[in-house]
Structure formats: structure tokens, C-alpha cells
Amino acid sequence: MATSSNDTRQALAQQLSEQVQAAAAERTPLSIQGGASKSFYGRRDASNHPVLTLADYQGVISFEPTELTVTAAAGTPLVALEQTLAESNQQLPFEPPHFGPDATLGGTIACGLSGPARPYTGSARDFVLGMKIINGRGEILNFGGQVMKNVAGYDVSRLLTGSLGTLGVILEVSLKVLPRPAQELTLTQSCDEAEAIDRFSRWAGKPYPISAAAYFDGTLYLRLAGAASAVTAAQASIGGDILADGATFWQALREQELAFSTPGWLPDRVYGDCLFPRQQRLCACPAQPCWTGAVRNAGCLPNCQRKPCSPLPSRWVGRPSYFEAVTALTRYFSPCQLLSCNYTVI
């Protein structure tokens, strides 16, 4: 990992803000890019704009294991950040997918993606504490902070999470982190879909240390994580077979490398965590994945995919205030609409 000092970072931030200012003056749109590992994601048009690269804006700025907080520059490779945390036996609790070795922290937060732990531990935005950003005027601004409880001002850093760069250039992110669980165990059970949903709902209503759940192809997968005693007790109570290489299964689910995540393999429905269609399926949304245990009997509602290609949710149709507010938000953060403007976030 390229380490950069605070001084080089400051100089680089200045340069980046000048680039945005220049683009604003010339009304030239910019495409914000970290490691380009998730450029397939989101609803965007075909236009190609000059790239504003964050790849060099790197480094863990502060990491306080006893405070459970980390602040890092947007271009920091996700791998490097996770490595730093792991050295203190901590982790990003929302298990973001990487989609390639070049994934950066900034891209991860701009996309707002989470992994299998999402329904139980929380999403990317749940763990965002603060941000340094460049708005569309080229101003460098700080929102939130590095503490867990902070209600001063609007929660702009959570608004920017998942906004695909349309509201600002993410320069630095502060996150809450958590200890890695003392023990993890994956159980499998064979059952049909309805039974799987029943079981997921029943277990989730009990104080079991569940950290992920998935169902496909006749098999239910359940990950337990926590204190050794809690995992053992839950295992005894829930039953099922132990999946020897559970970590590999969840890693593949997290990176969407299991059979059903690949184009061409389209079951009627998939109950998995944090699945969203990859590029090829982005505009068809055929599989309509659902959160396990999250919405029962509700069909496939909007799920882990924050930017679906599906038509607008019916509850927003004919609600001009919503569109006005969203359009105005974009305008007020990025007046010339020059940041990632080929993306639509509705």
C-alpha cells in the first residue's frame, strides 16, 4: 500500500479541489474514479467524461482500535484497509464486496454496498461516522466526525453513502469498526423455500448470534458468529450440518461468485444476502433477489440493491416533492451538475 503523509495528502486534496473548480468553471462533467472495480454498477448513460482519479489519495489517517474507529483516504485499497484492521483483530462489520483487487474505500462507500452480514450487523451507511468531501463548487467540507454519537448538523455523510458520487467527491471516510468474532460457524439444512423463510424468521426472533443467512438450491445456510459459548449454544439449539469451509462460501456470496450470481443462471427467486445483479443483468433485473428473513410474504421489494433498474416504486409516482427535493439536493451539492452526472440516483 502506498503510504502517503498528511502533507502529501493535503497537497493532493488541494489539487483535486482545484480540478473540480476548473471543471465547474468550464462546466465540464467529471467522472470520479477510485479503483474502477465497480464501474459496472449503477444506472448510467453511455457518456464518458474526464476522470477525476482518487487512486493516489491513499492512507489510513487514524486507527484507534480501542475507540473502534478508523479514518482513511478514499483511494486506500479496501484490501489494505481490511489488513490494517485485521492486525488489531477488527473488521469492517458490513463486509463490503470488493469486485476486484483494486477496490477502494471511497468507491465502496460511494456505492454503499454491503455483504452477507448486512441484515444482522448493518449496512455501509450504518457504520459511516463522518466524511471529508469536495462539493461541486470545489469546496473541501467536513461532516460528521470520528465519534459514534454525533447529531450536530444534518447527517450529510450518510446521505453521501451510496450516492454514486453525484453529490460530492468523497475524500476521506471515518467508520465505526468492530472486533472480529471470537468464533464463526456455518450450518446447513435441507428444506424447501417456504420452510427456509419460516426458519430464518423464527431464528432471527431469538437472541441467537446470527451474522448471515442464505437459501438457494434446496439448502439453507446459516452463519453464527460471536463468543465461543454463544455459538456453541446456538448450534446445539438450531442443529444442522456444519459446513466445513463456511468462510469460503460466504466470501463467494459476498463477491457474488456463486452460481446464481453469474449471468445465465437465473432461478425464479434467490434468497441470499446482498445480491444484486451484475452488469449484464443490471437492466433486466430478472432474479429480484430478496433479503433473507427481512421481508416475508412481501414478494421481492427493493433490496440490497440501492439503485434498481426497476421502474420507480409506485409510492413515489405523482409525488413531485420527492423529485423536487432530490433534484434540488443534487443541484445544491453540485451546482453545475458535473459530478458523476452520467449516473441517475432516484
Next chain:
Amino acid sequence: MTAATPAPASDKLSTPASIPDVGALRAVLARGMSAANILTEEEDLRPYECDGLSVYRRLPLAVVLPETIEQVQHVMRSCSQMGIPVVARGAGTGLSGGALPLADGVLLGLSKFNKILSVDSANRVARVQPGVRNLAISQAVAPLGLYYAPDPSSQIACSIGGNVAENSGGVHCLKYGLTVHNILGLKIVTVDGELIELGGAALDSAGYDLLAILTGSEGMLGIVVEVTVKLLPKPEVAQVIMAAFNDVEDAGKAVGDIIAGGIIPGGLEMMDNGIIKAAEAFVHAGYPTDAAAILLCELDGTQAEVEEQTAQVHAIVERAGANDIRISRDEQERLLFWAGRKAAFPAAGRISPDYYCIDGTIPRKELPFILKGIQQLSEQYGLPVVNVFHAGDGNLHPLILFDANKTGDLEKTEELGGKILEMCVQVGGTITGEHGVGIEKINQMCVQFQPAELEQFHALKKAFDPQGLLNPGKAIPTLARCAEFNAMHVHHGQLPFPELERF
């Protein structure tokens, strides 16, 4: 540190240039709702003159108490058209003056929205109206083995709508999060009377995360008329370890060690000697009154898990220098250990005619520095300060003891409180962890944020409320106010007490 002129309470209560005609307003409102729910007589308005921050009081032009979402829409449409500002109010327990009325505005009370609309035990969510009390949700779902996690100390009275507006916390935030982490959906009425749904029953929804931006927005962006909350399974057991220390720094270190040990307690609270004595005298919880600080560490989960972690925490606090460690033997003793902490505020009320609660958050490692700083300020101002601390998440509540009947005491108290908050900002913390900015901390926002950031906040509000009618004057200061405040104030970044050792 340069001496600053305080901005006394009266400074924050501006008088509008002109007051709209009440009769005309009444007539328009009565077209869409019962006249009995439109209050305009002084004696009817009086109960609404303040919220939990009672040092600021002001009568609104009118109080309206709608009973349906359609009526809220009608109120908003009417006020929008007439250009009359609206302040929303839940249970009125807020501590920062967020629901302080405006003399030329309508106070929109949501107390009649007090129904739990549905509970879905399979999906562990409940749809509730905004006026439902926080604790009432947990009580209603208790038979299902579920509860609603955020538990602000006012939970017996405060409403869920107000919790959303303030992004309320409580003593279990470290493990279970704030309001923003525990709600899934909102129905809001916009300033021009439209009903919008944000989020819903699923975990994530498409588009910008407006649910997050509405949470904690202090009634400045929209009126919350329905909330979908997450419910969690009740932990099987909970146990409290009380550890007493001769030195506050040791107690602080113990907190860091517990977390570094990979344990996330359900609750982790610290009290200093001043408040230990006051609480002990009040509820007789068995606290050692000679301790410099005590830690209350609650572990919850399954029986086996709690036993395992209790043993670990016991070893950690012992190593950190605790000289008196007690583990709750049963539920009764657990509640007794908590009783002192939960009664900390009324206990302060017993040893002083008045107290003023501050709400800063700091990186936990700065605690000894902050406590020394508070001590110095306390001596400088001649006002005693006792401290309770949500140690797990760094949220500090110093209680300044004063006498409002003593001339100048309140002004001194406010100034001292402001100084404490500014110190929190300077060590990398924030001026409010869970109580909100409201009217109370509006000046300290100028210390925490640069003008461009405040401008961005104002722009954000404008996206939702172009006319600036929703709770105007709260939460985000104008640049003019900040220019005035900063001109007579300590310079940015200049640390107070440079002579104190930092670590």
C-alpha cells in the same frame, strides 16, 4: 483563553417583525380540522411554551393538534400558502429547545398520533404513529420476546417521532446503535403538504438515503407522521459488573481494554465522584462513595455468552486497577446497580436547586484531559460540575449545578456549558451526541463547522423547504450569527489549557 461575552438566553429569542393575524389563520385551519384542536387562547398555549429545556420559553401564535395525516397535510398546505412557520412537537421532552415555539408560528403537536398501527413478529418490524412513546413500543412487543433498542433516559415519556427528529440514543448505543440504525421507514409530510414514504419494510431502498438525512434533522426538513421501527429479540440474560477506581484515568483505561479485548458491552457507563455521592445518597445503590469513578458494564446475550464475558471483564477491570468489583447476582441487583445511574439527573437535582445537562461527545481517550479541563472551568466559574459518561461511545454529560434564582448564575452556566462543548470539538469530538442542537447549541455550531459547511447545510434544507418555514432558526446558525459569535470568541483551533498534559 480570551474571555468571551456569553450569549444569554434572551439573545436566542428573537422577536418577529410582524405577527400574522390569528383569526385569519384560525379560519383557514378550521376548514380542514376540528376547531377544538386549534388552540389560540393564552391559557391553552401556555403548556406548549417550552420543551425539556425550560430556560427558554415563548408562546406560539397557535397550537394545532391534528388527528390524521390528511389534517397534517392541510396544516402544512395552509401554513405554506400563508408563509407561516411551523414547529413540530412530539412529547416535548427534548433538551435542546428544538420544539421551542415561534411567536409568529404554528406549533404542530403530534400527541394525538399515539397508535401502534401494526406489529409484524415474523419480520420483526412495527409501524407506529409518531406520538407513540418510546417505551410503549417495547412494552407492546414484550410478549413476543422483542423490544425496540434505543432507550433515551426519557423513554417513559418521549415519543418516537421526536426520537427520529433528534436521532436519539441512550445507554445501549455502542452495541445497538442510534435511532437511525433502528428505523426502516418513515412517512413524512413535506412543507407543502405532500405525503412521502422513505424506506419501507425492506432493509434498503433505492435512491438517496433520505431516511438517514431526515433522522436527526430536528424538524427542519419534514413532519414525521409514521415510523417503521426494527424490533430486536430480547437478550436472554443481562448482568452488570460494577467496578470502582481510585483514579479516573484507570477507569478510562479499563474501558479501552474491555473494547480492545473484543467485547462490546450492551451498556458501559462511568460516573465521577460528585455524581456517585449524589446518586448514592438518593437511591442507595451501594456505590462506594469514596471512589474517584465507577464503571457500570452491562453484558447481555445468551447465558453462556454472558458468563464467559463477565469473567473476561472481571479480569480486565482488575488488571486496570479496580479496587472494588461487584457482579450483579440477580435481576434485582442488576436493576439496583442501574438505579443510581438512571437517577443521576434527579440526584443532581437534590444537591442543587438547578442543574444544566451538557451533551458533548469526545474520543474516549481524551476523557482525562476533558475532565481536568472541566474541573478547571468549574473552579474558574465557581459552579460545581458532576459528570456522567456513556463511556462506551464517548458521550459525556457534565451536569452544571447552579441556582437560577441567583442573578447571573444561568448566564454563567450557559457560558461554562459552551466552553465545555468547545473543548469537546477541540479534541476531535462534537457539541452534541444525542440531545440535538436546537436553540441551545446554535452558537457552538459556529465552532464545530466552517462557513462553507454551514452554507451546505442551509442549501440542503432549501432542497426540502425552499421558503424556510420548518422550524426556522434552529439547529443551523446563520453565517451572520456565527460572524458575530466568532468575533468575540476564542479563535478556531486554539486549545484551551495548553499547560495541561495531553495523552
